[in-house]
Amino acid sequence: MEVQVQRHSIKVLARSQFQPEQSAPVEGRYAFSYTITIENxxxxxxxxxxxHWIITDADGKVQEVRGEGVVGEQPHLKPGERFRYSSGTILPTPVGCxxxxxxxxxxxxxxxxxxxxAFSLASLARLH
Structure with missing residues (x-):
């Protein structure tokens, strides 16, 4: 049996985390970090x-972000290689995606x- 691999297949995995030390809930500021793994x-x-990011807060407000590369890089991935980076975003609500x-x-x-x-952004303190 022959298995055919797609020529262009990129898998993206995301993990997010609430950053309480960078947040100010009283001021409507909820900071989140996320780590992305891109695999060829x-x-x-x-x-x-x-x-191109589409960020939605709990009130349904949508913010779009477009830009070159990621964290100042335009990684070149050979088959089987992966690239991982971390970044962050600020929301006015304790949850979003x-x-x-x-x-x-x-x-x-x-x-x-x-x-x-899609991946969630959630302040665990607000979910319990």
């Missing part, structure tokens, strides 16, 4: 060019988007 599961190398996509380009010139699955 495909058979061709690819470079991350840009990012994020999702989006990374604009990628394969070494063959093919442009494609790698989906960033």
């Amino acid at each position: 599961d495909g058979s061709e190398p690819a470079r991350l060019l840009d990012r 994020m999702h989006g996509s990374y604009g990628m380009v394969g070494d063959d010139g093919t442009r494609f988007d790698a989906e960033i699955p």
Whole structure:
């Protein structure tokens, strides 16, 4: 049996954490950090060019963020390689969520988007 690997396949995993020391709930400021792992599961190398985030707070307010690369880098991932980085965001509410996509380009010139699955941002103190 032959298994065919997709040429361009990027897997994105996210983990978030509330940052109480950087938050000021009385002022409507809830800080969250997140760690993203981007893994090339495909058979061709690819470079991350840009990012598009959609951040939604508990009141339904949506903020979109677009920019080049991630944390000042445009990582090039060979098949099987992964890139991990951490960043953060501030919300006016104790809960919210994020999702989006990374604009990628394969070494063959093919442009494609790698989906960033939705993940929650939650202040545990407010959930109990």
